[in-house]
Amino acid sequence: MLEAHPLTEALNALFDLNKKTFFLILFSTFFIYIVVILYTRIFGKRSFSKMSSFDFAMTVAVGSMIATTILSDSVSFLEGAVGLLIVYLLQLIAAFLRRYPWFRKLTDNQPTLLMDGENLLRENMRSVRVTEGDIRSKLREANVIKLSDIKAVVFETTGDLIVLHKDSADDIDDWLLKDVQR
Known part of the structure; x- marks a missing residue:
């Protein structure tokens, strides 16, 4: 029996997409997209502004969490949505605390x-x-x-x-x- 070449196996893995994985990605993408729109509507456009280091961190964290939720088998949609909710809540708290000079000085x-x-x-x-x-x-x-x-x-x-x-x-x-x- 012929043994597959490691490079061939690696290339095949790059283009491997079964029906189950396809539909999981499709549904995760759709629902996490809806969740991000919903959270952004609730918490405001400030969530994606570029005003402070917290705003920058928020943008990076949301992007990373979306990608992980969509593409990782180990993170469920619900886990991703809860993680995003926590990041949005932290952004809301930071926006509130920015009213105080000591916090602005610390973060901005x-x-x-x-x-x-x-x-x-x-x-x-x-x-x-x-x-x-x-x-x-x-x-x-x-x-x-x-x-x-x-x-x-x-x-x-x-x-x-x-x-x-x-x-x-x-x-x-x-x-x-x-x-x-x-």
Whole structure:
């Protein structure tokens, strides 16, 4: 009797899908998709925002739990749904606790001023690991033609670079830069 080559067996395993497995994946995918939509409607869109490290962790955890629930034999649909519920509840609790400065300080990044007018704030750039090239790219994207058109560039907690233009002689309202590290 001929023995199968290990490479052939491995390739066959890659494309092996029996009827039972197919239907389990199909139903798990359908129901976990419905559960994620339901939880997101109940707990709010904030569940997938990119505002804080908790929000990022939430997005990664949900994606991982969905994949595990759909593709793993060892995790049932109900276990996946309960796991997702717990992650959503943790997100809700974190969103509530973010009202308190001590919690925000513990969990959230602080926006950082990278340019004050035409001046690059190199120490701030180093601390958030942003290069001059990153800033130049964002300035071009924001249609800045002259450096004199810039009031400020802020590195937000989401990782976005925001360009505030000098459209008038007015100063930036202090409230807009209240929590920005200078």
